[in-house]
Amino acid sequence: MSVILKTEKLRVEFTSREFRQTTKVALNSLDLEVTTGEVFGFLGPNGAGKTTTINVLLGFVTPKSGAAYLFGIDVRQPIARQRIGYLPEMTYYYKFLTAEELLRFYAKIFGLPRAEADKRIDGLLKLVDLEQARRRPLKTYSKGMQQRVGLAQALINNPDLLILDEPTSGLDPLGRMKVREVIQRLKNEGKTVFFSSHELGEVETICDRVAIINQGELKAIGRVGDILGQHHSNLEKAFLDIIGYQLQATP
């Protein structure tokens, strides 16, 4: 099993632009390793640093110190992104394009030959159940359909590593099931999936390993079964326990 995604002592600071500048530590000494073929869940409460970590992995944010690697290549090099797929949290794709045109556009960025792109576009639109709507402008798509077309664009280059930022947020149960199915299918194909989520039940079902962060610091990392075993509960209770949240007894 080779390491496909790695962060070393990652530290990210954000400085406010106000007159009295304040510095917020978004990530502090974050060490992560994800190996080939894993489905890795990245958990944490809002503002914990999940999206910041993903942003560093994609080269959107430069860390103050530490380093991040994808396939052993420093994430600051564009070539590191050749074999990844990325689905951001709720994106509104170019509304004047159709799903087919959008996927063709992303295929061109990856330099896919026309025949290969056509084949992949057909397969992906079938996978995300958008075959019927492939020639409709994206402005007519529902939120769930937008998210599914987002999933299709993330898979256009047949990536070895898929990074998903809260892929099921705002989706109806059917949409969530579809995303779960796709992740499961990728896992069966031996692909690596790294995803952040608040849906702990879903994480428990499909993840091999999880990491839990809070206030920019890694609180726990390990196999789902091991974490559940240590806390003798389900993932939701284990999660609350790890982040130090005290459940209030209702009177």
Next chain:
Amino acid sequence: MKSIFAVAGIVIKELYRRKDFYVLFILTALICLVMASVNIFNDDKIIRYLKELCLLLIWISSLVIAIITAARQIPAERENRTLLPLLAKPLTRPELILGKFFGCWFACGLALICFYLFFGALAASREHQWPLLNYFQAAALHWFMLGVVVALTLLGSLVFAAPSSNATIIFVVVAGILLVGRHLNQVALSLPEPSQSIVYSVYYAIPHLELFDLRDLIIHDWPLVPWKFFGLAILYALAYTALFLIGTCLVFRRKTVN
């Protein structure tokens, strides 16, 4: 290069699927056709005024298209979060900027072709002549001037917060350069120091967009601009375009994308 042209293709598609261009074209055409249909004061030379009006409308419309199209590119990508999946692909930030620039510039070129074809047809219907080379020189220099404006607007879209404020500021700056740019050195002469040096510096620093205005050449049927000067004007435009694009890339390199 493929990814640059892929980005450019999206910009061009956006232009012809939005209503802006069609509205401006129809408006220009309507005004010109109405003016052409009336023979004011029974003057035979009225065609000159008609050509002047038509070219003025083409210049205003092309500037509006160039500025509005370029001003919304990066802010819209950020607002809709499409910048994230785009930059998560093996596409560098300078490539994205170049793609946006070429897209806007080619889109302006397509719009100019439509406008000049309409103008040519209108003028030919009255004058029964079609000075192709004059039209070519005027349209080509006009297009290269729009390249400078597009690059400047892209830079502005990273500096100013809202696309509307960027568009307004760039429009005022461009209009200012076109109207008073050529007189700044004369103004400087009448000023005391240090104002004189400041105005002179501004005169030499700004791109002199008025150099690309060949409307009089067409209106008064003047002879062609010597090709040597035509080439130099294009080089001048390319130099300023490159300068603004480098500035845009440098500013964008440090921008957070989300």
